Amino acid sequence: MTKKEPAPLIETKNLFKSYFNEAVETPVLFDINLRIDAGEFVAIMGPSGSGKSTLMHILGFLDVPTKGHYHFKGESTEEKTEDELARIRSSSVSFVFQSFNLLPRTSVIDNVTLPLLYHSGTKPAERREKAMKAIKAVGLTDRATYLSNQLSGGQQQRVAIARALVTEPGVIFADEPTGNLDSASGKHVMEILQSLHEEGHTIILVTHEKTTAEHAARIIRIMDGHVVADDRTFTRRIASQVKELK
Amino acid sequence: MQIRDTVTIALKAVTGNRARSLLTMLGIIIGVGAVVLMTSVGESMQSVILGQISALGPKTIALWPGKNGPEQGAATLNPDFDSITLNDVDALKKLSTITNVAPIIFVEGKTGYGEEQTDTRVVGTTPEYYLNQIVNAAEGRLHDEQDELQGRYVAVLGPDTARDLFFNASPLGKRIEIGNQKYTVIGVLEPVGSQFFQNMDERIIIPFETAHTIAQRSYANMVTAMATGDTADAVDDIQFLLRRRHKIIPPATGIATDNDDFLVRSAEQAQEILGTVSTSLTAFITMIATISLVVGGIGIMNIMLVAVTERTREIGLRKALGARRKDILLQFLIEAVVLTMLGGLIGLLLGLSLNAIIVGIARKFLDRYIFAINFVAMIAALLMAAGTGLVFGIYPARKAAELSPMEALRYE
Numbered sequence: 001m002t003k004k005e006p007a008p009l010i011e012t013k014n015l016f017k018s019y020f021n022e023a024v025e026t027p028v029l030f031d032i033n034l035r036i037d038a039g040e041f042v043a044i045m046g047p048s049g050s051g052k053s054t055l056m057h058i059l060g061f062l063d064v065p066t067k068g069h070y071h072f073k074g075e076s077t078e079e080k081t082e083d084e085l086a087r088i089r090s091s092s093v094s095f096v097f098q099s100f101n102l103l104p105r106t107s108v109i110d111n112v113t114l115p116l117l118y119h120s121g122t123k124p125a126e127r128r129e130k131a132m133k134a135i136k137a138v139g140l141t142d143r144a145t146y147l148s149n150q151l152s153g154g155q156q157q158r159v160a161i162a163r164a165l166v167t168e169p170g171v172i173f174a175d176e177p178t179g180n181l182d183s184a185s186g187k188h189v190m191e192i193l194q195s196l197h198e199e200g201h202t203i204i205l206v207t208h209e210k211t212t213a214e215h216a217a218r219i220i221r222i223m224d225g226h227v228v229a230d231d232r233t234f235t236r237r238i239a240s241q242v243k244e245l246k
Numbered sequence: 247m248q249i250r251d252t253v254t255i256a257l258k259a260v261t262g263n264r265a266r267s268l269l270t271m272l273g274i275i276i277g278v279g280a281v282v283l284m285t286s287v288g289e290s291m292q293s294v295i296l297g298q299i300s301a302l303g304p305k306t307i308a309l310w311p312g313k314n315g316p317e318q319g320a321a322t323l324n325p326d327f328d329s330i331t332l333n334d335v336d337a338l339k340k341l342s343t344i345t346n347v348a349p350i351i352f353v354e355g356k357t358g359y360g361e362e363q364t365d366t367r368v369v370g371t372t373p374e375y376y377l378n379q380i381v382n383a384a385e386g387r388l389h390d391e392q393d394e395l396q397g398r399y400v401a402v403l404g405p406d407t408a409r410d411l412f413f414n415a416s417p418l419g420k421r422i423e424i425g426n427q428k429y430t431v432i433g434v435l436e437p438v439g440s441q442f443f444q445n446m447d448e449r450i451i452i453p454f455e456t457a458h459t460i461a462q463r464s465y466a467n468m469v470t471a472m473a474t475g476d477t478a479d480a481v482d483d484i485q486f487l488l489r490r491r492h493k494i495i496p497p498a499t500g501i502a503t504d505n506d507d508f509l510v511r512s513a514e515q516a517q518e519i520l521g522t523v524s525t526s527l528t529a530f531i532t533m534i535a536t537i538s539l540v541v542g543g544i545g546i547m548n549i550m551l552v553a554v555t556e557r558t559r560e561i562g563l564r565k566a567l568g569a570r571r572k573d574i575l576l577q578f579l580i581e582a583v584v585l586t587m588l589g590g591l592i593g594l595l596l597g598l599s600l601n602a603i604i605v606g607i608a609r610k611f612l613d614r615y616i617f618a619i620n621f622v623a624m625i626a627a628l629l630m631a632a633g634t635g636l637v638f639g640i641y642p643a644r645k646a647a648e649l650s651p652m653e654a655l656r657y658e
Contacts, residue, residue, distance in 0.1 A: 062566055062652040083570045089651075090568020101563045101655070105262065117251050118568035163567075 370457020
């Protein structure tokens with residue numbers, strides 16, 4: 001008997017996505033075949049309009065493919081009901097958005113606690129404890145009682161990361177997390193994501209900036225809805241060395 | 247997500263924009279306030295009137311000349327003011343269905359004691375009157391058959407009249423003046439309060455025979471009696487007898503007729519009329535409540551639709567974080583219910599405060615006006631307010647719940 005290989009965290013086969021506007025079909029993604037394992041730090045990179053955000057929405061269960069297969073933790077996700085998808089979002093994935101998406105006029109701790117409200121059976125004291133732990137991980141313990149709008153952009157994005165951490169999800173999706181930040185804050189946010197990766201979190205980053213994507217160990221390039229390249233750090237290093245030699 | 251968390255979120259949303267919430271709730275506040283106020287006033291009035299009727303006793307019957315009865319007191323307004331003759335009264339006394347027939351003659355004239363004057367009504371009547379009115383002497387005695395037989399110049403005072411004329415001194419044995427005639431005070435009545443907006447503690451009672459002699463009248467201004475058995479039978483008998491004596495064609499149907507030159511009423515009938523009045527009052531209040539709650543509900547629906555649009559990104563975020571349709575639906579539904587319940591509670595307090603003010607004012611005019619509240623109406627108004635939130639909140643809440651998480655997140 002051969003030992004069975006563990007199922008990949010994310011696996012897509014012949015995945016297509018189109019948007020429909022009054023019977024007019026606008027295809028966005030074509031034949032996407034991807035495999036991402038637990039613990040990876042992947043950047044999905046491409047210019048705007050390439051379909052990278054749509055891909056992230058599908059992988060993060062915010063949207064569904066038009067055609068093809070998406071297996072998550074070895075399980076088919078087709079024919080899942082809306083509530084089942086909501087349960088996966090609540091337990092297995094979390095998001096960091098470009099525009100932070102914090103609740104305004106709401107304290108840092110309440111913002112970070114928010115995902116736990118949709119987690120059944122977490123008691124208020126336990127929620128607080130988990131939230132404080134996540135806030136500590138992004139270095140904002142002394143700002144826990146501040147209102148979200150009293151913080152700088154970089155701090156707000158760190159709150160968003162804490163909110164993504166609090167449910168201890170399998171995957172953190174970060175959609176242009178540095179897009180609205182100055183370079184120093186952006187660097188800080190990327191450092192946090194990097195350290196989370198080192199702690200074992202799976203991180204899928206969507207960006208159009210090469211410098212941001214460089215933090216990831218693997219870069220998947222998307223162009224006009226097609227995957228055009230899938231480079232691992234190793235091959236990238238070789239390529240740059242070859243370039244230097246020339 | 248637990249209900250408690252949802253309620254906390256809803257309260258935060260409602261208190262986050264106080265001016266808007268208050269304006270939204272205004273329709274509900276006014277509706278519930280009006281219902282609480284009107285039912286409380288209705289309850290108080292009913293207890294006043296019921297108190298008067300029960301003071302009379304359900305079997306007490308009153309008879310007035312003229313088809314409109316006591317509403318037309320003045321002779322000029324009532325051409326039939328002399329329709330109930332003393333012969334009629336003698337005939338009434340022979341009826342088996344009634345007893346205690348007490349004719350009344352009102353005596354006019356300047357009334358007072360020494361320097362003190364009063365415009366108190368002077369009632370000339372027989373001792374049966376006390377039985378019909380269910381009143382006793384607090385001091386001294388009531389007048390009796392002997393006083394009637396001898397046509398004595400004696401008077402029994404209502405407690406308020408006694409105080410007006412004599413302050414704290416005892417009026418017993420004092421001689422008061424009524425139209426240039428002196429009367430000896432023999433008793434003071436116990437207080438009974440108001441009856442049909444007349445203060446019954448303000449009266450002077452003299453023997454019927456004496457009043458008859460003084461006023462030179464062969465008719466009665468009013469007659470009181472008491473039914474021996476069924477009150478409706480007694481009323482029928484009186485009507486039959488008087489119509490026959492007055493040669494009035496009896497009506498084909500119904501109790502009263504335009505041809506009648508008298509009016510007869512029992513306390514029981516008054517109670518029935520009161521019942522009808524309170525039924526129509528209830529219908530009226532229900533109508534007001536329904537209209538204002540519907541208007542208020544539309545306001546709630548409008549503001550909840552605005553809230554759903556305003557918070558589209560928040561809804562998208564919550565869904566991205568794992569909120570199910572049900573969680574979003576409940577959040578907005580509970581917010582609508584919290585709005586209407588809060589509006590209901592404010593309306594309730596407003597209605598009760600206004601009622602307290604009205605009670606304060608009414609007490610000055612009606613001794614028996616009491617602070618009364620209708621608990622059933624209060625709870626019904628609150629439940630209806632909450633129901634309004636449910637009914638008018640469901641559409642916006644469903645709209646929110648059905649938003650796709652991705653599109654909601656992209657909403658600008």
